[in-house]
Amino acid sequence: MGNGLERRKNGGREIDQEDGLRQVLEEMKALYEQNQSDVNEAKSGGRGDLIPTIKFRHCSLLRNRRCTVAYLYDRLLRIRALRWEYGSVLPNALRFHMSAEEMEWFNHYKKSLATYMRSLGGDEGLDITQDMKPPKSLYIEVRCLKDYGEFEVDDGTSVLLKKNSQHFLPRWKCEQLIRQGILEHVLS
Amino acid sequence: RFIFLFRNNTLKLVFLLFYKWRHYLRLSSIVGKDLVLSHTGKQETCCPYLIGLSFIFPCRPFLFQDPIKGSKLELPLWLAKGLFDNKRRILSVELPKIYQEGWRTVFSADANVVDLHKMGPHFYGFGSQLLHFDSPENADISQSLLQTFIGRFRRIMDSSQNAYNEDTSALVARLDEMERGLFQTGQKGLNDFQGWEKGQASQITASSLVQNYKKRKFTDMED
Numbered sequence: 001m002g003n004g005l006e007r008r009k010n011g012g013r014e015i016d017q018e019d020g021l022r023q024v025l026e027e028m029k030a031l032y033e034q035n036q037s038d039v040n041e042a043k044s045g046g047r048g049d050l051i052p053t054i055k056f057r058h059c060s061l062l063r064n065r066r067c068t069v070a071y072l073y074d075r076l077l078r079i080r081a082l083r084w085e086y087g088s089v090l091p092n093a094l095r096f097h098m099s100a101e102e103m104e105w106f107n108h109y110k111k112s113l114a115t116y117m118r119s120l121g122g123d124e125g126l127d128i129t130q131d132m133k134p135p136k137s138l139y140i141e142v143r144c145l146k147d148y149g150e151f152e153v154d155d156g157t158s159v160l161l162k163k164n165s166q167h168f169l170p171r172w173k174c175e176q177l178i179r180q181g182i183l184e185h186v187l188s
Numbered sequence: 189r190f191i192f193l194f195r196n197n198t199l200k201l202v203f204l205l206f207y208k209w210r211h212y213l214r215l216s217s218i219v220g221k222d223l224v225l226s227h228t229g230k231q232e233t234c235c236p237y238l239i240g241l242s243f244i245f246p247c248r249p250f251l252f253q254d255p256i257k258g259s260k261l262e263l264p265l266w267l268a269k270g271l272f273d274n275k276r277r278i279l280s281v282e283l284p285k286i287y288q289e290g291w292r293t294v295f296s297a298d299a300n301v302v303d304l305h306k307m308g309p310h311f312y313g314f315g316s317q318l319l320h321f322d323s324p325e326n327a328d329i330s331q332s333l334l335q336t337f338i339g340r341f342r343r344i345m346d347s348s349q350n351a352y353n354e355d356t357s358a359l360v361a362r363l364d365e366m367e368r369g370l371f372q373t374g375q376k377g378l379n380d381f382q383g384w385e386k387g388q389a390s391q392i393t394a395s396s397l398v399q400n401y402k403k404r405k406f407t408d409m410e411d
Contacts, residue, residue, distance in 0.1 A: 052271065052278045055270065055271055055278065056267070056270075056271060058270070059266065059267050059270030059271060060267070062270065063266050063267070063270075078397065081397060082395075082397055082398075085395035085396070085397055085398070086395045086397065086398055091398070094398075132392075133389060133390050133391065133392055133393075134389060134390050135390060136390045140392075171392075174392070175392055178392045178393070178394060179392065179393075179394055179395045180394070180395065180398065181394040181395070181398060181399065184394075185391050185392045185393070187387065187388065187391055
């Protein structure tokens with residue numbers, strides 16, 4: 001009974017745990033139904049000796065619930081962290097492992113954050129997900145870790161981001177690509 | 189922040205609920221309630237305890253068949269806690285050895301020599317939960333937990349602050365989980381500071397969540 005829960009508690013959010021979750025919920029349903037019938041029997045048939053058993057099932061139900069909720073909550077915390085660490089568009093591979101409800105939650109969270117950011121800093125708003133580390137200069141040296149393609153800089157010119165090429169680019173344009181692992185920030 | 193909350197009663201209630209909720213959901217508190225406290229050092233789900241007073245279990249596939257009154261069983265902490273009551277109608281709990289007088293004496297002699305990881309990786313957390321079972325030794329147990337921690341803390345703090353870029357497995361081998369968490373916190377502080385000294389504090393880095401994820405194999409990627 002507890003073993004599925006153990007695996008889930010220690011397993012990462014990436015793994016699709018739908019099966020484990022379903023098993024736990026099924027077990028909870030079975031426990032609950034057994035308890036219902038025993039409680040009725042205890043009350044009407046005067047079988048007080050069933051009470052420890054009922055208590056035992058009840059403890060198991062509470063335990064299963066706590067583990068399930070904690071697991072789902074932990075996933076949510078990681079999804080929330082993704083918005084800050086990665087950006088507002090998640091890669092397909094990650095999305096594949098999220099449930100529809102989690103995606104919905106992520107979208108709500110994105111929206112709340114965006115609304116909040118717009119309310120700061122006067123008319124334009126303020127992107128607080130930028131400059132998470134204190135910037136030392138406007139332009140930074142970056143090396144490309146993967147082939148990315150054309151990348152347009154503010155003044156209209158574009159740069160070809162090919163693996164291992166190095167460029168000197170504005171920090172605010174590169175930040176997201178660095179976080180996504182496409183570029184690497186090179187310290188001089 | 190705390191003072192502000194207590195001014196308003198409804199906010200106070202929210203604060204209490206929130207605090208309890210966070211503990212309820214924290215994975216480390218949940219795992220602690222499942223752990224072994226036996227000296228075999230196994231990491232399975234049972235915790236050694238108790239003497240059943242009047243257990244009656246109709247045959248259910250979960251655990252055991254009809255424990256006889258007076259029999260001794262091992263149960264997970266969460267289950268024992270749920271079934272326990274002051275009148276000991278269902279079960280009574282026997283303290284694991286490591287919280288008993290003999291071991292408490294060892295700890296008071298020199299807390300640093302003990303391998304707390306082997307003694308059940310959640311020594312402090314589990315010990316705190318044990319207090320729930322109203323043992324007459326509770327006062328001594330809590331004192332022992334506290335003094336043991338105080339005795340060991342200094343060494344953990346010092347070692348975590350001085351081990352930079354080296355293999356720390358020897359340092360953490362004999363620490364329980366809570367102490368390991370402390371050690372890690374100390375290491376993080378040390379590493380962050382060293383990084384700052386090297387000018388890395390302004391270096392943008394890739395998202396660690398995605399880095400770890402990409403290390404596992406999967407088919408679809410954005411490029």
